[in-house]
Amino acid sequence: MQIEAFSLGKLLADPGANEDRFVVLPGRAYAVIDGVTDRLGTRYDGMLSGRYAATIVKGALEHLLSAPDAPLDDPEAVVAIMTEALAAAYRRHDMLDAAAKDWNRRFACTLSLAAVSGDRLIVLLVGDSGVRINGSKLLQDEKDLDKITATLRVTAWPLLCEAVADPAEREKTSRLLTWNGTRNAAKVLNGLLSDEQLVGIETAAIAANKAALPHVPEADITYLVQGGIVHAQGKYLNNTESGLGYGCLDGFEIPRSLYQTHEFPLAEVETVELFTDGYFTPGEGFGVAAWESTFARVEREDPSKTGTYPSVKGSTAEGFADDRTYLGVRLG
Incomplete structure (x- = not known):
């Protein structure tokens, strides 16, 4: 087995502000988590809300998936448990009702998870972080x-x-x-x-x-x-009444139609690559070096992210458009 991981915050002067996290439980489960950028500037346990959400979900996920009876084959149970972990954080800060009424006060993050269950690989996607299987099968929920x-x-x-x-x-x-x-x-x-x-x-x-x-x-x-x-x-957010509705872990119910699950025969899976949306296009091969090379090309071609890779944010000399995280696993 070969495992490669890389994570870098968007602010060059403050790499510790990185809102991405990743989870590695070799032979069992792999995940990347992307905290949603804070909108109010309030800190919780010393962290802005996006980093706080990603930290909570990372800890809850590691605890859950390390257990002998972990629901590796039940993505809905994983979503429910991660949701409760965030809801518990609201309660600790006495703000559950306030978060329910105001979406800008919520702790939120995306999750891309690949778990080994018997002879299958189970993939769960909540939000726009992605997974690539065998270097060709791309799974990512990009939002209109x-x-x-x-x-x-x-x-x-x-x-x-x-x-x-x-x-x-x-x-x-x-x-x-x-x-x-x-x-x-x-x-x-x-x-x-x-x-x-x-x-x-x-x-x-x-x-x-x-x-x-x-x-x-x-x-x-x-x-x-x-x-x-x-x-x-x-x-x-987590709203099925509009075609623009999108799923995100935020401590409140996520309609089943707003997150994806996939299954693959484990024997047919050679590589699994998970990544957050700070990578504007997938790497040209497996591994950190390949993904970072592709990232560097994107930065040369469109640093402002107003051309080939349009985005709500661009890069400057002070930092990149977004945090980015890659986790690659070559099985066997």
Whole structure:
């Protein structure tokens, strides 16, 4: 058996702020966990909410899967136990009711898990972290919701390049726009973009998203462009009423349709690779070196993440667009 793992936080000056975690129980289970970026700045046990959620789930998962009677073949039980671990954290901080009412106060993370159960490999995906089997079978739940806010940022980028000379400040400004949406950005941009420019960005972003995502209702596109991540995205968290609904571990019920499970005959599995979404495209081969080489190419081609790899965040000299974690296992 060969195991390779790598995890790096997005902030070069503060690598300890990494919100990703990984789990290795050789021959038994492997996982990567991606904490959802904090929206309020509140710290819990010294950690922002995304890192706190990932730390809780990592500990709960290691405890659960190390037990002789661990439910390796029951992903629904794993989801329920991880959900309760986060709910217990809310109760410890006396904030369960507040978190239920306000999505921005929740501890949340994604989970990508591969567990060996007898002669099968069981894969569980909650959120947009991914798994690749045998270097070719890619399993990842990419959200249309993220494409909408990424398109908002891409639409605004040419104006921001004219208005802001410093790359780090330009990146910060673009995040403020996607974070707050076009109807709230004026409050935090301090006049950097005029009301007329924000209206133009909004109109163009809605039109671009309608063309790219014709299956998504215009009302949802408009709501997300205007409200951004903080004021709009939470409406779709663990919500099956909209096609934009997405699953995430946050201490509250996750509808079964919003997370994936897969099974593979263990005898047919040579490699398992798990990764968080800080990797904008899979590595060109197995192993940390291959994935990091591909990552470096992506950074050279599109550091701002406004071209081939559109995102709600880009990279600067101060750090990368996102934390990234890779865990590769070659069986046998």
